[in-house]
Amino acid sequence: MTASSASRQKTTPKLTQSPTWKALKDERAAWKNIHLRDLFAHDKKRNARYSLALDDADETFLLDYSKNLIRPQTLKLLLKLAKEAKVEALRDAMFSGEKINHTEGRAVLHTALRGKTPVQVDGYDVMPDIGAVLERMRVFADRVRTGKWKGYSGKPISDVVNIGIGGSDLGPAMACLALKPYGGNIRAHFVSNVDPSQLVDTLEDLDPATTLFIVASKTFTTQETLLNAQAARAWFLDTAKDPQQVAKHFVAVSTNAEAVAAFGIDTANMFGFWDWVGGRYSLWSAIGLPIALYIGMDAFEELLAGGHDLDTHFKEAPLDQNMPVLMALIGLWYTNFWDAQAYAVLPYEQRLARFPAYLQQLDMESSGKGITRDGKPVTCATGPVLFGEPGTNGQHAFYQLIHQGTALIPCDFIAGRESHNDVNGQHAVLLSNFLAQTEALMRGKTLLEVQKELTAEGRKPAEIKALAPHKVFPGNRPTNSLLYRRLTPRTLGRLIALYEHKVFVQGVLWNVNSYDQWGVELGKQLAKVILPELHGGKPGNHDSSTLGLIQRILGD
Numbered sequence: 411m412t413a414s415s416a417s418r419q420k421t422t423p424k425l426t427q428s429p430t431w432k433a434l435k436d437e438r439a440a441w442k443n444i445h446l447r448d449l450f451a452h453d454k455k456r457n458a459r460y461s462l463a464l465d466d467a468d469e470t471f472l473l474d475y476s477k478n479l480i481r482p483q484t485l486k487l488l489l490k491l492a493k494e495a496k497v498e499a500l501r502d503a504m505f506s507g508e509k510i511n512h513t514e515g516r517a518v519l520h521t522a523l524r525g526k527t528p529v530q531v532d533g534y535d536v537m538p539d540i541g542a543v544l545e546r547m548r549v550f551a552d553r554v555r556t557g558k559w560k561g562y563s564g565k566p567i568s569d570v571v572n573i574g575i576g577g578s579d580l581g582p583a584m585a586c587l588a589l590k591p592y593g594g595n596i597r598a599h600f601v602s603n604v605d606p607s608q609l610v611d612t613l614e615d616l617d618p619a620t621t622l623f624i625v626a627s628k629t630f631t632t633q634e635t636l637l638n639a640q641a642a643r644a645w646f647l648d649t650a651k652d653p654q655q656v657a658k659h660f661v662a663v664s665t666n667a668e669a670v671a672a673f674g675i676d677t678a679n680m681f682g683f684w685d686w687v688g689g690r691y692s693l694w695s696a697i698g699l700p701i702a703l704y705i706g707m708d709a710f711e712e713l714l715a716g717g718h719d720l721d722t723h724f725k726e727a728p729l730d731q732n733m734p735v736l737m738a739l740i741g742l743w744y745t746n747f748w749d750a751q752a753y754a755v756l757p758y759e760q761r762l763a764r765f766p767a768y769l770q771q772l773d774m775e776s777s778g779k780g781i782t783r784d785g786k787p788v789t790c791a792t793g794p795v796l797f798g799e800p801g802t803n804g805q806h807a808f809y810q811l812i813h814q815g816t817a818l819i820p821c822d823f824i825a826g827r828e829s830h831n832d833v834n835g836q837h838a839v840l841l842s843n844f845l846a847q848t849e850a851l852m853r854g855k856t857l858l859e860v861q862k863e864l865t866a867e868g869r870k871p872a873e874i875k876a877l878a879p880h881k882v883f884p885g886n887r888p889t890n891s892l893l894y895r896r897l898t899p900r901t902l903g904r905l906i907a908l909y910e911h912k913v914f915v916q917g918v919l920w921n922v923n924s925y926d927q928w929g930v931e932l933g934k935q936l937a938k939v940i941l942p943e944l945h946g947g948k949p950g951n952h953d954s955s956t957l958g959l960i961q962r963i964l965g966d
Protein backbone atom coordinates (compact mmCIF):
# COMPACT_ATOMS: atom_id res chain seq x y z
CA MET A 411 0.00 0.00 0.00
CA THR A 412 1.32 3.48 -0.80
CA ALA A 413 1.58 6.08 1.91
CA SER A 414 -1.01 8.11 0.07
CA SER A 415 -3.68 5.43 0.00
CA ALA A 416 -2.90 4.60 3.62
CA SER A 417 -3.85 7.99 4.97
CA ARG A 418 -6.97 8.24 2.82
CA GLN A 419 -8.40 4.95 3.83
CA LYS A 420 -10.35 4.66 7.05
CA THR A 421 -7.87 3.35 9.55
CA THR A 422 -8.94 0.32 11.58
CA PRO A 423 -12.38 1.55 12.65
CA LYS A 424 -13.07 -1.84 14.19
CA LEU A 425 -9.78 -2.31 15.99
CA THR A 426 -11.51 -3.06 19.26
CA GLN A 427 -13.57 -5.79 17.62
CA SER A 428 -10.63 -7.46 15.91
CA PRO A 429 -9.56 -10.98 16.91
CA THR A 430 -6.23 -9.49 18.03
CA TRP A 431 -7.99 -7.16 20.47
CA LYS A 432 -9.99 -10.09 21.79
CA ALA A 433 -6.79 -12.15 22.14
CA LEU A 434 -5.24 -9.29 24.10
CA LYS A 435 -8.20 -9.39 26.49
CA ASP A 436 -7.49 -13.07 27.05
CA GLU A 437 -3.82 -12.30 27.51
CA ARG A 438 -4.75 -9.72 30.14
CA ALA A 439 -6.83 -12.31 31.97
CA ALA A 440 -3.84 -14.68 31.99
CA TRP A 441 -1.80 -11.99 33.73
CA LYS A 442 -3.93 -12.37 36.86
CA ASN A 443 -1.57 -15.16 37.88
CA ILE A 444 1.75 -13.77 36.69
CA HIS A 445 4.20 -11.69 38.69
CA LEU A 446 7.15 -9.86 37.18
CA ARG A 447 9.27 -11.01 40.10
CA ASP A 448 8.85 -14.60 38.93
CA LEU A 449 9.43 -13.75 35.28
CA PHE A 450 12.74 -12.14 36.19
CA ALA A 451 13.66 -15.08 38.40
CA HIS A 452 13.03 -17.59 35.64
CA ASP A 453 14.48 -15.66 32.72
CA LYS A 454 17.97 -14.33 33.31
CA LYS A 455 17.98 -12.81 29.84
CA ARG A 456 14.83 -10.77 30.31
CA ASN A 457 16.74 -7.50 30.42
CA ALA A 458 18.62 -8.24 27.18
CA ARG A 459 15.43 -9.46 25.54
CA TYR A 460 13.53 -6.28 26.38
CA SER A 461 16.12 -3.52 25.93
CA LEU A 462 16.97 -1.37 22.95
CA ALA A 463 19.76 1.13 22.46
CA LEU A 464 20.64 3.81 19.97
CA ASP A 465 24.36 3.52 20.43
CA ASP A 466 27.09 5.59 19.02
CA ALA A 467 30.45 6.55 20.39
CA ASP A 468 29.38 8.79 23.23
CA GLU A 469 25.63 9.22 23.14
CA THR A 470 24.22 6.04 24.67
CA PHE A 471 20.46 6.15 24.58
CA LEU A 472 18.89 3.09 26.10
CA LEU A 473 15.32 1.98 26.66
CA ASP A 474 14.94 -0.89 29.13
CA TYR A 475 11.31 -2.00 28.93
CA SER A 476 11.82 -5.31 30.71
CA LYS A 477 10.01 -4.20 33.87
CA ASN A 478 6.71 -4.10 32.02
CA LEU A 479 3.80 -6.51 32.31
CA ILE A 480 4.69 -8.21 29.06
CA ARG A 481 5.84 -11.61 27.90
CA PRO A 482 6.57 -12.84 24.36
CA GLN A 483 2.92 -13.53 23.53
CA THR A 484 1.84 -10.10 24.82
CA LEU A 485 4.30 -8.32 22.57
CA LYS A 486 3.45 -10.53 19.64
CA LEU A 487 -0.21 -9.54 19.88
CA LEU A 488 0.55 -5.86 20.39
CA LEU A 489 2.84 -5.85 17.36
CA LYS A 490 0.11 -7.56 15.37
CA LEU A 491 -2.21 -4.77 16.38
CA ALA A 492 0.32 -2.22 15.09
CA LYS A 493 0.48 -4.04 11.76
CA GLU A 494 -3.30 -4.20 11.53
CA ALA A 495 -3.55 -0.49 12.28
CA LYS A 496 -1.07 0.15 9.43
CA VAL A 497 1.31 2.12 11.61
CA GLU A 498 4.10 1.89 9.04
CA ALA A 499 2.01 3.21 6.15
CA LEU A 500 0.65 6.10 8.24
CA ARG A 501 4.16 6.88 9.48
CA ASP A 502 5.38 7.07 5.89
CA ALA A 503 2.40 9.27 5.02
CA MET A 504 3.38 11.70 7.77
CA PHE A 505 7.04 11.85 6.75
CA SER A 506 6.15 12.36 3.10
CA GLY A 507 4.03 15.46 3.74
CA GLU A 508 0.54 14.03 3.31
CA LYS A 509 -2.22 16.06 4.95
CA ILE A 510 -2.80 13.62 7.77
CA ASN A 511 -4.20 16.41 9.99
CA HIS A 512 -7.45 16.06 8.08
CA THR A 513 -9.68 18.24 10.29
CA GLU A 514 -7.44 21.22 9.61
CA GLY A 515 -6.39 20.14 6.09
CA ARG A 516 -2.70 20.25 7.00
CA ALA A 517 0.42 18.18 6.62
CA VAL A 518 2.35 17.25 9.77
CA LEU A 519 5.97 17.93 9.06
CA HIS A 520 7.87 18.85 12.20
CA THR A 521 10.22 16.03 11.13
CA ALA A 522 11.22 18.09 8.05
CA LEU A 523 12.51 20.82 10.39
CA ARG A 524 15.25 18.47 11.58
CA GLY A 525 15.70 16.56 8.33
CA LYS A 526 17.80 16.86 5.25
CA THR A 527 15.77 15.24 2.46
CA PRO A 528 13.38 17.27 0.29
CA VAL A 529 9.71 17.02 1.28
CA GLN A 530 6.86 18.36 -0.78
CA VAL A 531 3.63 19.93 0.41
CA ASP A 532 1.19 20.64 -2.43
CA GLY A 533 4.02 20.03 -4.88
CA TYR A 534 6.33 22.54 -3.19
CA ASP A 535 9.62 21.49 -1.58
CA VAL A 536 9.64 22.94 1.92
CA MET A 537 13.34 22.38 2.60
CA PRO A 538 14.76 25.59 1.06
CA ASP A 539 12.37 27.70 3.19
CA ILE A 540 13.35 25.80 6.32
CA GLY A 541 17.02 26.36 5.52
CA ALA A 542 16.43 30.07 4.94
CA VAL A 543 14.74 30.55 8.33
CA LEU A 544 17.47 28.57 10.08
CA GLU A 545 20.04 30.83 8.44
CA ARG A 546 18.22 33.97 9.59
CA MET A 547 18.00 32.54 13.09
CA ARG A 548 21.75 31.88 13.01
CA VAL A 549 22.61 35.42 11.90
CA PHE A 550 20.27 36.95 14.47
CA ALA A 551 21.37 34.68 17.35
CA ASP A 552 25.02 35.34 16.57
CA ARG A 553 24.49 39.10 16.49
CA VAL A 554 22.62 39.10 19.79
CA ARG A 555 25.00 36.69 21.52
CA THR A 556 28.12 38.56 20.39
CA GLY A 557 26.69 41.93 21.41
CA LYS A 558 26.55 43.25 17.84
CA TRP A 559 22.76 43.70 18.10
CA LYS A 560 22.39 46.79 20.24
CA GLY A 561 19.43 48.06 22.19
CA TYR A 562 18.17 51.65 21.95
CA SER A 563 20.84 53.00 24.29
CA GLY A 564 23.68 51.28 22.45
CA LYS A 565 24.05 48.56 25.06
CA PRO A 566 24.03 44.86 24.05
CA ILE A 567 21.19 42.53 24.99
CA SER A 568 21.53 40.66 28.28
CA ASP A 569 18.01 39.22 28.71
CA VAL A 570 15.53 37.64 26.33
CA VAL A 571 11.87 37.38 27.32
CA ASN A 572 9.79 34.93 25.30
CA ILE A 573 6.11 35.84 25.37
CA GLY A 574 4.01 32.91 24.20
CA ILE A 575 1.82 30.15 25.57
CA GLY A 576 1.24 26.42 25.00
CA GLY A 577 3.49 25.19 22.23
CA SER A 578 4.94 28.67 21.89
CA ASP A 579 6.24 28.47 25.45
CA LEU A 580 6.48 24.99 26.91
CA GLY A 581 9.06 23.55 24.52
CA PRO A 582 11.52 26.44 24.57
CA ALA A 583 11.10 26.94 28.34
CA MET A 584 11.67 23.23 28.99
CA ALA A 585 14.69 23.11 26.66
CA CYS A 586 16.39 26.24 28.04
CA LEU A 587 16.17 24.84 31.57
CA ALA A 588 17.36 21.41 30.42
CA LEU A 589 20.34 22.86 28.56
CA LYS A 590 21.53 25.35 31.13
CA PRO A 591 25.13 24.08 30.98
CA TYR A 592 25.20 25.13 27.33
CA GLY A 593 23.84 28.61 28.03
CA GLY A 594 26.00 31.63 27.29
CA ASN A 595 25.79 35.24 28.34
CA ILE A 596 22.11 35.70 27.54
CA ARG A 597 19.51 34.99 30.21
CA ALA A 598 16.23 33.51 28.98
CA HIS A 599 12.85 34.22 30.61
CA PHE A 600 9.39 32.97 29.73
CA VAL A 601 6.06 34.68 30.20
CA SER A 602 2.95 32.76 29.24
CA ASN A 603 0.10 33.33 31.67
CA VAL A 604 -2.45 36.09 31.21
CA ASP A 605 -2.16 36.50 34.97
CA PRO A 606 -0.09 39.70 34.93
CA SER A 607 1.87 38.63 37.98
CA GLN A 608 4.12 36.50 35.81
CA LEU A 609 5.03 39.43 33.55
CA VAL A 610 5.44 41.79 36.50
CA ASP A 611 7.68 39.36 38.38
CA THR A 612 9.77 38.70 35.28
CA LEU A 613 10.28 42.36 34.40
CA GLU A 614 11.00 43.38 37.97
CA ASP A 615 14.76 42.91 37.68
CA LEU A 616 15.17 43.63 33.97
CA ASP A 617 16.50 46.72 32.25
CA PRO A 618 14.47 47.83 29.19
CA ALA A 619 17.71 48.97 27.52
CA THR A 620 19.14 45.44 27.51
CA THR A 621 15.97 43.34 27.16
CA LEU A 622 14.78 41.72 23.95
CA PHE A 623 11.21 40.41 23.67
CA ILE A 624 10.25 37.56 21.40
CA VAL A 625 6.51 37.55 20.78
CA ALA A 626 5.87 33.93 19.82
CA SER A 627 2.51 32.85 18.52
CA LYS A 628 1.74 30.57 15.61
CA THR A 629 -1.59 32.27 14.98
CA PHE A 630 -0.76 35.66 16.47
CA THR A 631 -4.32 35.81 17.73
CA THR A 632 -3.80 34.25 21.16
CA GLN A 633 -5.30 36.53 23.79
CA GLU A 634 -2.76 35.86 26.54
CA THR A 635 0.23 36.46 24.27
CA LEU A 636 -1.09 39.63 22.68
CA LEU A 637 -2.03 41.16 26.03
CA ASN A 638 1.33 40.34 27.57
CA ALA A 639 3.11 41.68 24.50
CA GLN A 640 1.14 44.96 24.70
CA ALA A 641 1.98 45.27 28.39
CA ALA A 642 5.65 44.53 27.69
CA ARG A 643 5.73 47.19 24.99
CA ALA A 644 4.18 49.72 27.38
CA TRP A 645 6.80 48.80 30.01
CA PHE A 646 9.55 49.25 27.43
CA LEU A 647 8.24 52.58 26.15
CA ASP A 648 7.84 53.86 29.67
CA THR A 649 11.63 54.08 29.74
CA ALA A 650 12.67 54.17 26.09
CA LYS A 651 9.96 56.73 25.18
CA ASP A 652 10.52 56.54 21.41
CA PRO A 653 8.26 54.03 19.54
CA GLN A 654 10.92 53.91 16.78
CA GLN A 655 13.09 51.96 19.22
CA VAL A 656 10.57 49.11 19.54
CA ALA A 657 12.17 47.45 16.48
CA LYS A 658 15.42 46.94 18.42
CA HIS A 659 13.65 45.21 21.30
CA PHE A 660 10.72 43.27 19.84
CA VAL A 661 10.83 40.43 17.35
CA ALA A 662 8.04 38.04 16.43
CA VAL A 663 7.83 34.36 15.61
CA SER A 664 4.66 33.47 13.76
CA THR A 665 2.98 32.05 10.68
CA ASN A 666 0.80 35.16 10.44
CA ALA A 667 2.74 38.10 8.98
CA GLU A 668 -0.37 40.27 8.64
CA ALA A 669 -1.23 40.03 12.32
CA VAL A 670 2.40 40.64 13.29
CA ALA A 671 2.41 43.84 11.23
CA ALA A 672 -0.98 44.87 12.63
CA PHE A 673 0.41 44.45 16.13
CA GLY A 674 3.18 46.89 15.27
CA ILE A 675 6.20 44.61 14.86
CA ASP A 676 8.15 45.19 11.66
CA THR A 677 7.91 41.96 9.62
CA ALA A 678 11.62 42.40 8.89
CA ASN A 679 11.97 41.32 12.52
CA MET A 680 9.70 38.32 12.13
CA PHE A 681 10.81 34.70 11.92
CA GLY A 682 8.30 32.60 10.08
CA PHE A 683 7.14 29.03 10.15
CA TRP A 684 4.33 27.13 8.49
CA ASP A 685 0.88 25.73 9.11
CA TRP A 686 2.27 22.19 8.88
CA VAL A 687 4.10 22.70 12.18
CA GLY A 688 1.71 21.95 15.03
CA GLY A 689 2.03 24.26 18.07
CA ARG A 690 3.11 21.44 20.38
CA TYR A 691 5.60 20.22 17.78
CA SER A 692 7.07 23.63 17.05
CA LEU A 693 10.18 23.96 19.19
CA TRP A 694 12.19 22.72 16.19
CA SER A 695 11.02 25.71 14.13
CA ALA A 696 11.63 29.42 14.69
CA ILE A 697 9.63 28.93 17.91
CA GLY A 698 12.99 27.58 19.11
CA LEU A 699 14.53 31.05 18.71
CA PRO A 700 14.89 31.59 22.48
CA ILE A 701 16.74 28.26 22.66
CA ALA A 702 19.06 29.36 19.84
CA LEU A 703 19.69 32.69 21.57
CA TYR A 704 20.36 30.92 24.86
CA ILE A 705 22.59 28.02 23.75
CA GLY A 706 23.74 29.27 20.34
CA MET A 707 22.79 28.09 16.90
CA ASP A 708 25.36 25.27 16.72
CA ALA A 709 23.92 23.70 19.85
CA PHE A 710 20.37 24.29 18.55
CA GLU A 711 21.31 22.37 15.41
CA GLU A 712 22.59 19.56 17.64
CA LEU A 713 19.12 19.46 19.21
CA LEU A 714 17.66 19.16 15.70
CA ALA A 715 20.17 16.40 14.91
CA GLY A 716 19.00 14.50 18.00
CA GLY A 717 15.41 14.72 16.77
CA HIS A 718 16.57 13.51 13.37
CA ASP A 719 18.34 10.50 14.97
CA LEU A 720 14.99 9.38 16.35
CA ASP A 721 13.24 10.07 13.04
CA THR A 722 15.69 7.76 11.31
CA HIS A 723 15.24 5.11 13.98
CA PHE A 724 11.44 5.39 13.83
CA LYS A 725 11.44 5.14 10.04
CA GLU A 726 13.97 2.35 9.70
CA ALA A 727 13.85 0.04 12.71
CA PRO A 728 11.51 -2.94 12.44
CA LEU A 729 8.45 -2.54 14.63
CA ASP A 730 9.69 -5.02 17.25
CA GLN A 731 12.91 -3.04 17.68
CA ASN A 732 11.40 0.38 17.38
CA MET A 733 11.49 2.44 20.58
CA PRO A 734 8.52 4.75 20.00
CA VAL A 735 6.44 1.89 18.62
CA LEU A 736 7.14 -0.32 21.62
CA MET A 737 6.52 2.50 24.09
CA ALA A 738 3.24 3.29 22.34
CA LEU A 739 2.08 -0.32 22.31
CA ILE A 740 2.99 -0.90 25.93
CA GLY A 741 1.21 2.32 26.88
CA LEU A 742 -1.90 1.21 25.00
CA TRP A 743 -1.72 -2.19 26.72
CA TYR A 744 -2.09 -0.48 30.09
CA THR A 745 -4.67 2.07 29.00
CA ASN A 746 -6.96 -0.35 27.22
CA PHE A 747 -6.41 -3.66 28.98
CA TRP A 748 -5.36 -2.71 32.52
CA ASP A 749 -7.60 0.34 32.84
CA ALA A 750 -4.64 2.58 33.66
CA GLN A 751 -5.94 6.11 33.47
CA ALA A 752 -2.77 7.93 34.38
CA TYR A 753 0.85 7.66 33.51
CA ALA A 754 3.89 9.25 35.14
CA VAL A 755 7.08 10.59 33.60
CA LEU A 756 9.77 10.83 36.24
CA PRO A 757 13.08 12.38 35.21
CA TYR A 758 15.93 11.81 37.64
CA GLU A 759 17.41 15.01 36.29
CA GLN A 760 16.41 18.26 37.96
CA ARG A 761 16.96 20.18 34.74
CA LEU A 762 14.17 18.14 33.14
CA ALA A 763 11.78 19.62 35.70
CA ARG A 764 9.59 21.09 32.93
CA PHE A 765 9.69 17.96 30.77
CA PRO A 766 6.49 16.45 32.23
CA ALA A 767 4.65 19.76 31.72
CA TYR A 768 5.91 19.87 28.15
CA LEU A 769 4.79 16.27 27.61
CA GLN A 770 1.38 17.05 29.07
CA GLN A 771 0.63 19.28 26.12
CA LEU A 772 2.28 16.92 23.63
CA ASP A 773 0.40 13.86 24.85
CA MET A 774 -2.86 15.18 26.26
CA GLU A 775 -3.58 17.74 23.51
CA SER A 776 -2.76 15.06 20.92
CA SER A 777 -4.44 11.97 22.41
CA GLY A 778 -7.17 13.54 24.54
CA LYS A 779 -9.81 12.75 21.91
CA GLY A 780 -13.12 10.92 22.00
CA ILE A 781 -13.91 10.93 18.27
CA THR A 782 -12.18 8.82 15.65
CA ARG A 783 -10.73 10.12 12.40
CA ASP A 784 -14.00 9.07 10.77
CA GLY A 785 -16.05 11.23 13.13
CA LYS A 786 -17.43 8.40 15.26
CA PRO A 787 -17.17 7.98 19.03
CA VAL A 788 -14.13 5.95 20.01
CA THR A 789 -14.85 2.47 21.33
CA CYS A 790 -11.99 2.33 23.82
CA ALA A 791 -10.16 4.62 26.20
CA THR A 792 -7.62 6.96 24.60
CA GLY A 793 -4.91 9.19 26.09
CA PRO A 794 -4.20 8.87 29.80
CA VAL A 795 -3.55 11.71 32.25
CA LEU A 796 0.16 12.42 32.22
CA PHE A 797 1.95 13.85 35.22
CA GLY A 798 5.39 13.88 36.72
CA GLU A 799 8.04 15.59 38.77
CA PRO A 800 11.76 15.12 38.95
CA GLY A 801 13.11 12.37 41.17
CA THR A 802 13.92 12.32 43.96
CA ASN A 803 11.38 15.05 44.79
CA GLY A 804 8.41 12.99 43.63
CA GLN A 805 9.44 10.14 45.93
CA HIS A 806 8.58 12.33 48.90
CA ALA A 807 5.24 13.36 47.46
CA PHE A 808 3.15 11.05 45.27
CA TYR A 809 5.13 7.80 44.94
CA GLN A 810 3.20 6.37 47.90
CA LEU A 811 0.18 6.00 45.61
CA ILE A 812 2.25 4.48 42.81
CA HIS A 813 3.67 1.84 45.19
CA GLN A 814 0.65 0.99 47.33
CA GLY A 815 -2.39 2.76 45.93
CA THR A 816 -5.24 1.03 44.11
CA ALA A 817 -4.55 2.58 40.70
CA LEU A 818 -2.05 1.13 38.27
CA ILE A 819 0.24 3.98 37.18
CA PRO A 820 2.80 2.96 34.56
CA CYS A 821 5.92 5.13 34.85
CA ASP A 822 8.81 6.19 32.67
CA PHE A 823 11.99 6.70 34.70
CA ILE A 824 14.58 8.84 32.92
CA ALA A 825 18.21 9.41 33.95
CA GLY A 826 21.67 10.28 32.71
CA ARG A 827 24.71 8.14 33.55
CA GLU A 828 26.71 11.31 34.01
CA SER A 829 25.84 14.62 35.56
CA HIS A 830 26.98 18.07 34.57
CA ASN A 831 27.45 18.75 38.28
CA ASP A 832 28.59 15.91 40.42
CA VAL A 833 28.88 17.56 43.78
CA ASN A 834 29.62 15.50 46.85
CA GLY A 835 29.01 12.19 45.06
CA GLN A 836 25.32 13.06 44.88
CA HIS A 837 24.85 11.86 41.33
CA ALA A 838 25.40 8.26 42.47
CA VAL A 839 22.81 8.82 45.18
CA LEU A 840 20.39 10.12 42.56
CA LEU A 841 21.02 7.08 40.36
CA SER A 842 20.69 4.67 43.27
CA ASN A 843 17.22 6.06 43.83
CA PHE A 844 16.38 5.86 40.12
CA LEU A 845 17.33 2.18 40.14
CA ALA A 846 15.78 1.37 43.51
CA GLN A 847 12.40 2.75 42.60
CA THR A 848 11.91 0.64 39.48
CA GLU A 849 13.18 -2.42 41.32
CA ALA A 850 10.82 -1.78 44.22
CA LEU A 851 7.86 -1.21 41.91
CA MET A 852 8.61 -4.40 40.04
CA ARG A 853 9.45 -6.70 42.97
CA GLY A 854 7.27 -5.34 45.71
CA LYS A 855 7.57 -6.87 49.18
CA THR A 856 5.56 -9.92 50.23
CA LEU A 857 3.77 -10.45 53.53
CA LEU A 858 6.28 -13.12 54.41
CA GLU A 859 9.21 -10.79 53.77
CA VAL A 860 7.57 -8.12 55.90
CA GLN A 861 6.90 -10.56 58.74
CA LYS A 862 10.52 -11.72 58.67
CA GLU A 863 11.77 -8.14 58.75
CA LEU A 864 9.55 -7.22 61.69
CA THR A 865 10.53 -10.37 63.56
CA ALA A 866 14.20 -9.54 63.01
CA GLU A 867 13.48 -6.10 64.51
CA GLY A 868 12.24 -7.87 67.63
CA ARG A 869 8.59 -6.88 67.32
CA LYS A 870 5.93 -8.81 69.23
CA PRO A 871 3.60 -11.18 67.28
CA ALA A 872 0.52 -9.02 67.88
CA GLU A 873 2.34 -5.96 66.67
CA ILE A 874 3.58 -7.81 63.58
CA LYS A 875 0.08 -8.96 62.77
CA ALA A 876 -1.31 -5.44 63.00
CA LEU A 877 1.50 -3.72 61.12
CA ALA A 878 2.45 -6.22 58.43
CA PRO A 879 -0.40 -5.59 55.93
CA HIS A 880 0.50 -1.89 55.82
CA LYS A 881 4.09 -2.69 54.93
CA VAL A 882 3.35 -5.04 52.04
CA PHE A 883 4.12 -3.79 48.50
CA PRO A 884 2.20 -5.63 45.80
CA GLY A 885 4.88 -4.99 43.15
CA ASN A 886 4.10 -5.94 39.53
CA ARG A 887 3.94 -2.18 38.87
CA PRO A 888 5.30 -1.44 35.42
CA THR A 889 8.09 0.94 34.46
CA ASN A 890 10.27 1.87 31.51
CA SER A 891 13.82 3.01 32.19
CA LEU A 892 15.40 5.46 29.78
CA LEU A 893 19.10 5.95 30.26
CA TYR A 894 21.33 8.37 28.36
CA ARG A 895 24.92 9.35 28.84
CA ARG A 896 24.50 13.00 29.69
CA LEU A 897 21.83 15.61 29.00
CA THR A 898 23.30 17.21 25.87
CA PRO A 899 21.32 19.09 23.19
CA ARG A 900 21.46 15.98 21.01
CA THR A 901 20.16 13.75 23.79
CA LEU A 902 17.34 16.15 24.54
CA GLY A 903 16.42 16.16 20.84
CA ARG A 904 16.26 12.37 20.89
CA LEU A 905 14.17 12.31 24.03
CA ILE A 906 11.58 14.77 22.73
CA ALA A 907 11.28 13.09 19.33
CA LEU A 908 10.92 9.70 21.01
CA TYR A 909 7.79 10.90 22.82
CA GLU A 910 6.49 12.70 19.72
CA HIS A 911 6.60 9.48 17.73
CA LYS A 912 5.15 7.47 20.58
CA VAL A 913 2.17 9.83 20.62
CA PHE A 914 1.88 9.52 16.83
CA VAL A 915 1.74 5.71 16.99
CA GLN A 916 -0.91 5.79 19.71
CA GLY A 917 -2.96 8.19 17.61
CA VAL A 918 -2.83 5.72 14.72
CA LEU A 919 -3.83 2.83 16.98
CA TRP A 920 -6.71 4.73 18.56
CA ASN A 921 -7.60 6.13 15.14
CA VAL A 922 -7.76 9.72 16.38
CA ASN A 923 -6.32 12.86 14.81
CA SER A 924 -3.32 13.64 17.03
CA TYR A 925 -2.78 17.01 15.40
CA ASP A 926 -5.86 19.09 16.08
CA GLN A 927 -7.05 20.50 19.42
CA TRP A 928 -10.67 21.57 19.09
CA GLY A 929 -11.19 20.87 22.77
CA VAL A 930 -9.45 24.10 23.74
CA GLU A 931 -11.92 26.29 21.84
CA LEU A 932 -15.12 26.29 23.89
CA GLY A 933 -13.56 27.83 26.99
CA LYS A 934 -11.94 30.54 24.84
CA GLN A 935 -15.33 31.35 23.26
CA LEU A 936 -17.12 31.59 26.59
CA ALA A 937 -14.36 33.72 28.15
CA LYS A 938 -14.99 36.28 25.38
CA VAL A 939 -18.67 36.40 26.34
CA ILE A 940 -17.93 36.73 30.04
CA LEU A 941 -15.23 39.41 29.85
CA PRO A 942 -17.60 42.33 29.10
CA GLU A 943 -19.78 41.20 32.00
CA LEU A 944 -16.80 41.58 34.34
CA HIS A 945 -16.55 45.15 33.10
CA GLY A 946 -20.12 45.81 34.19
CA GLY A 947 -21.89 44.72 31.00
CA LYS A 948 -25.34 43.13 30.99
CA PRO A 949 -25.33 39.72 32.71
CA GLY A 950 -25.44 36.93 30.15
CA ASN A 951 -27.44 33.79 29.96
CA HIS A 952 -25.43 31.62 32.37
CA ASP A 953 -26.15 28.86 34.83
CA SER A 954 -26.71 29.95 38.45
CA SER A 955 -23.24 28.87 39.51
CA THR A 956 -21.48 31.01 36.90
CA LEU A 957 -23.85 33.93 37.54
CA GLY A 958 -23.31 33.66 41.30
CA LEU A 959 -19.53 33.66 40.87
CA ILE A 960 -19.67 36.67 38.53
CA GLN A 961 -21.74 38.54 41.11
CA ARG A 962 -19.23 37.69 43.84
CA ILE A 963 -16.32 38.87 41.68
CA LEU A 964 -18.16 42.12 40.98
CA GLY A 965 -18.92 42.45 44.69
CA ASP A 966 -22.70 42.68 44.09
Ligand code: F6P
Nearest residue numbers: 576577578627628629632689930
Ligand atom coordinates in the same frame (compact mmCIF):
# COMPACT_ATOMS: atom_id res chain seq x y z
O1 F6P B 1 -5.04 26.83 23.06
C1 F6P B 1 -4.20 25.80 22.63
C2 F6P B 1 -3.23 26.28 21.60
O2 F6P B 1 -3.86 26.43 20.37
C3 F6P B 1 -2.06 25.32 21.50
O3 F6P B 1 -2.30 24.26 20.69
C4 F6P B 1 -0.97 26.24 21.05
O4 F6P B 1 0.28 25.68 21.24
C5 F6P B 1 -1.25 27.43 21.92
O5 F6P B 1 -2.65 27.52 21.96
C6 F6P B 1 -0.65 28.73 21.47
O6 F6P B 1 -1.06 29.10 20.20
P1 F6P B 1 -0.32 30.21 19.39
O7 F6P B 1 1.09 29.76 19.18
O8 F6P B 1 -1.07 30.34 18.11
O9 F6P B 1 -0.35 31.48 20.19
